[in-house]
Amino acid sequence: MGLFDGKVVIVTGAGRGIGREEALMFARGGASVIVNDLGGARTGEGSDVGPAQQVVEEIMAEGGKAQANTDDIATWVGGEQIVAQAVETFGGLDILINNAGILRDKMSFNMTEEEWDSVIAVHLKGHFAPARFAAAYWRQKSKDSGESVNAKIVNTSSESGLYGNAGQANYAAAKAGIASMTIVLARELERFGVRVNAIAPVALTRLTEDLMGGVVDDTAAKASLDPANVAAAVGWLASDLSDGVNGQVVKIGGGVCQIVEGWRPVSELKSDVPFTIESIAAGRETLFKASDPGIPPFLLQIER
């Protein structure tokens, strides 16, 4: 018995890198997998059925079940079609893994409108569009059966979005949005039996090879950055082994698995009368506990 026997899974951006490992992991666990990938460049240009088809062939060569999908998940129609393909081909949908992504790094003062729009579209809209149609499918299924659907979504955020990496205003804004959207979806879909969590992965792929490839040279460090580590966290979140875990962000990679918490109050001033600029300024030591506030630390140190 595999952990995912009889389950139907969609993995977006599964033609390469982390998504490919996730698709292989689900198929090896007994799931039927829709392998989505537009097959474009690292920066998002172009399309090619090759990467998705190649992963499907790898899965089938191992005796697994998979079908390729090349829809652009950054469109409503792409999100609708990918869910429809899972239902028509494999008879339903149990797990959605939102993973597809691109990078167009630039310092804010040099960023073009196209660089901003394309990254926000692929990540933020590209997570929401499949989730929106999967949610509608599960809501209807739950209404029809009167039962909980026991489904899962795992979204892909990033330390860049959680801590704010210079040179990635577009990407970090989208990834922070994905972390927040994960909590919203978890709240909305819990009533139908859908759990929604996110990961913040760290892995050596074509997205990061120029950032990390040069600084990671020993074999143990490379193994800790293998995308298979990330697939393990996704597999846990997408399985019943993580029952009760909802609306969380799990950082995984580099030999570390952490729960990362979002924005929350860390200090406060209280006032019975309206605040003024002066009264807030007078409370600065209380707000910052007498330490130098500075910019919050960026926890992942990568030379850029």
Ligand SMILES: NC(=O)c1ccc[n+]([C@@H]2O[C@H](COP(=O)([O-])OP(=O)(O)OC[C@H]3O[C@@H](n4cnc5c(N)ncnc54)[C@H](O)[C@@H]3O)[C@@H](O)[C@H]2O)c1
């Ligand atoms: N590698 C890391 O360390 C790291 C760190 C933080 C976050 N992430 C995130 O993990 C995810 C996977 O990244 P990766 O490192 O495996 O990169 P990757 O480039 O190897 O794989 C991403 C895949 O997404 C596909 N894709 C891009 N736009 C698409 C679209 N519109 N529709 C369908 N498919 C599309 C690409 O063709 C590509 O095959 C991304 O969301 C990325 O932002 C990765």
